[in-house]
Amino acid sequence: MERRYKEETGIERLPKRQRQQRLVELIDENPFVTDRELTRRLKVSIQTIRLDRMELGIPELRERMKLMAERSYDQVRSLDAEEVIGDIIDLQLDRSGISIFEIREEHVFSRTQIARGHHIFAQANSLAVAVINDEIALTASADLRFVRPIHLGEKCIAKAYVRSNPGKAGRAKVEVLSYVGEEMVFQGNFIIYRSDDKKPLDS
Amino acid sequence: MERRYKEETGIERLPKRQRQQRLVELIDENPFVTDRELTRRLKVSIQTIRLDRMELGIPELRERMKLMAERSYDQVRSLDAEEVIGDIIDLQLDRSGISIFEIREEHVFSRTQIARGHHIFAQANSLAVAVINDEIALTASADLRFVRPIHLGEKCIAKAYVRSNPGKAGRAKVEVLSYVGEEMVFQGNFIIYRSDDKKPLDS
DNA sequence: TAGCGGTTAGTACCAGGTTCTAAAAGTCAT
DNA sequence: ATGACTTTTAGAACCTGGTACTAACCGCTA
Numbered sequence: 001m002e003r004r005y006k007e008e009t010g011i012e013r014l015p016k017r018q019r020q021q022r023l024v025e026l027i028d029e030n031p032f033v034t035d036r037e038l039t040r041r042l043k044v045s046i047q048t049i050r051l052d053r054m055e056l057g058i059p060e061l062r063e064r065m066k067l068m069a070e071r072s073y074d075q076v077r078s079l080d081a082e083e084v085i086g087d088i089i090d091l092q093l094d095r096s097g098i099s100i101f102e103i104r105e106e107h108v109f110s111r112t113q114i115a116r117g118h119h120i121f122a123q124a125n126s127l128a129v130a131v132i133n134d135e136i137a138l139t140a141s142a143d144l145r146f147v148r149p150i151h152l153g154e155k156c157i158a159k160a161y162v163r164s165n166p167g168k169a170g171r172a173k174v175e176v177l178s179y180v181g182e183e184m185v186f187q188g189n190f191i192i193y194r195s196d197d198k199k200p201l202d203s
Numbered sequence: 204m205e206r207r208y209k210e211e212t213g214i215e216r217l218p219k220r221q222r223q224q225r226l227v228e229l230i231d232e233n234p235f236v237t238d239r240e241l242t243r244r245l246k247v248s249i250q251t252i253r254l255d256r257m258e259l260g261i262p263e264l265r266e267r268m269k270l271m272a273e274r275s276y277d278q279v280r281s282l283d284a285e286e287v288i289g290d291i292i293d294l295q296l297d298r299s300g301i302s303i304f305e306i307r308e309e310h311v312f313s314r315t316q317i318a319r320g321h322h323i324f325a326q327a328n329s330l331a332v333a334v335i336n337d338e339i340a341l342t343a344s345a346d347l348r349f350v351r352p353i354h355l356g357e358k359c360i361a362k363a364y365v366r367s368n369p370g371k372a373g374r375a376k377v378e379v380l381s382y383v384g385e386e387m388v389f390q391g392n393f394i395i396y397r398s399d400d401k402k403p404l405d406s
Numbered sequence: 407t408a409g410c411g412g413t414t415a416g417t418a419c420c421a422g423g424t425t426c427t428a429a430a431a432g433t434c435a436t
Numbered sequence: 437a438t439g440a441c442t443t444t445t446a447g448a449a450c451c452t453g454g455t456a457c458t459a460a461c462c463g464c465t466a
Contacts, residue, residue, distance in 0.1 A: 016443075031276065032269075034422070045445050050424085060423055062265060062452090066235075069268040072275030073234065085321070117342035118288070118328045122321035129320075139320035142347040149341060219412070237453065248414050253455080263454055265421090 019044065020052050031064050086123040086158065093133035094172075097160045099123060108152045115150040120186050124176040127160045128190040132172055136195035140171060143189040154180045170194065222247065223255050234267050289326040289361060296336035297375075300363045302326060311355045318353040323389050327379040330363045331393040335375055339398035343374060346392040357383045373397065 014022060019042055026041060027033060035049045042049065053060070059067070086101035101123040103115045121144060129137045150156055156178050163173040171191050178186035217225060222245055229244060230236060238252045245252065256263070262270070289304035304326040306318045324347060332340045353359055359381050366376040374394050381389035 032273070036422080047445055047447095048443080051444080054424095062268075062422070065265075065268050065272040068275055069271035070235070072271055112339055114341065116328075117332075117345075118321055118325035121324050121328070121345075122319075125319075125321045125324070136315055138317065138352060139347075139349050141349060142320075142324075142345075144342075144345040144347070146342050146344060239453080250414055250416095251412085254413080257455095265453070 014042070020056055023049070023052050024056060024058070027058060027064075031068065032061070034061055085119070085126045086156075088127065088130060091131065093131065094162055095131070096162065097127050097131040099127045099130075099158050099160075101156045101158065103150055103152055103154050103156060105152065112149075113152040115152075115154075115156075117144075117146055120146065120150060120156065120178060121188070123156060123158050124160070124178060124186065124188045125190065127158050128174040128176055128188075128192055131160045131162060131174060132192050132194060134194040137172075138193045140191040140193045142191070145187045146185075147187060148183070148185050150180060150185050156180055156185065158186075217245070223259055226252070226255050227259060227261070230261060230267075234271065235264070237264055288322070288329045289359075291330065291333060294334065296334065297365055298334070299365065300330050300334040302330045302333075302361050302363075304359045304361065306353055306355055306357050306359060308355065315352075316355040318355075318357075318359075320349055323349065323353060323359065323381060324391070326359060326361050327363070327381060327389065327391045328393065330361050331377040331379055331391075331395055334363045334365060334377060335395050335397060337397040340375075341396045343394040343396045345394070348390045350388050350390060351386070353383060353388050359383055359388065361389075 022042065023038065026038060035046050035053070038049045039046050052058075058064075086099035088097060088099045090096075090098040101119075103119070107115050107119045109116060121142075124144075125139055125142070129139065157180070158176055158178040160174050160176045163175050171193050174190045174192055176186075176188045176190065177184055178188075225245065226241065229241060238249050238256075241252045242249050255261075261267075289302035291300060291302045293299075293301040304322075306322070310318050310322045312319060324345075327347075328342055328345070332342065360383070361379055361381040363377055363379045366378050374396055377393045377395055379389075379391045379393065380387055381391075
């Protein structure tokens with residue numbers, strides 16, 4: 001229930017609900033804040049802060065830091081596995097491959113909710129490199145068409161087809177077509193250098 | 204100095220140097236280990252563990268977690284600001300722009316230390332979009348050449364030039380040339396849709 | 407035998423909490 | 437104003453995972 005605090009106290013306090021909301025905001029914008037600091041900001045006792053945290057299910061500072069550390073540690077470990085962007089669900093080396101990539105918050109322009117091009121490229125490029133059956137495969141050149149914008153939440157399915165020189169040295173041509181549902185949203189033609197050639201160029 | 208412990212103790216211990224090396228390994232492979240756990244693994248007292256940590260300059264568990272949390276927090280924050288990949292150091296809207304991007308661990312293939320193509324593309328693409336003076340700018344198509352591989356630690360300087368339709372509706376052509384030092388390492392031609400046009404395509 | 411490096415033990419103290427009990431203060435209906 | 441009720445505050449005991457410091461001990465060697 002809302003409470004009207006005595007004006008005599010002269011202390012500006014918020015009703016419970018608003019205070020708890022503010023608490024969430026404060027911790028959100030600085031997860032490293034201690035309860036003691038929060039008492040200063042919210043002008044209530046440390047016990048109130050702690051009751052609020054309990055009600056809201058917000059763990060203590062150390063627990064928050066531990067969670068962040070663990071999360072980042074897991075990420076670092078999986079970053080190594082992230083040689084490929086998107087999940088490859090089918091791969092026939094030197095022939096074709098399919099990968100799925102879901103457009104999430106971090107992939108879109110915040111204003112428009114439209115995926116940034118380099119993520120779409122990254123998926124296609126990764127797949128093109130993966131499909132080449134070679135020690136080292138690097139993108140030499142590419143020709144891209146972004147057919148229509150891809151939005152937050154859409155699942156982008158990339159299909160790669162090796163168009164030339166399968167199993168042979170030098171450069172391979174890979175065509176990648178990306179779809180959302182039935183609709184083609186991206187098309188790219190990649191030239192990939194293979195390791196047996198003398199001068200790999202990139203990727 | 205090396206010590207030969209009594210065999211009578213029956214306890215297998217390592218000389219100081221090797222123990223400290225092992226300590227580093229253990230903390231390295233699991234940064235969340237407590238001193239107490241380390242006493243179990245290394246069969247020495249907790250004081251020895253702590254002396255070792257001091258000598259080696261390894262902070263306590265909580266400090267380690269805090270550092271990891273802070274590091275990851277900074278990353279998350281910079282990801283948010285990462286509407287543009289690379290630091291833009293010069294921008295003349297509808298004319299030209301320059302950005303710098305340093306190739307770090309997370310940008311390279313671990314095996315070859317060569318930057319993955321999509322990062323180089325991301326820098327160029329971001330710059331091409333940024334240089335267009337419009338509400339919404341999306342990549343419609345692109346034509347890329349990865350001239351030579353870019354390695355870990357190299358600073359990639361991308362220069363973008365608007366080639367057509369400056370300030371006018373429809374689509375703009377942007378050429379991006381990326382250099383390491385004097386050497387051109389990447390070249391891309393982008394077609395960018397501007398918001399005043401009816402159907403933006405991507406980026 | 408004294409000295410030295412390395413190890414261990416123990417105590418006091420710390421931050422940043424949790425858990426629990428209890429009391430005080432504010433609010434509302436009657 | 438009174439009693440019931442929510443909300444806030446206080447305080448003490450306890451916890452983890454340490455730091456800081458003092459003191460002792462062990463094994464070896466000069």
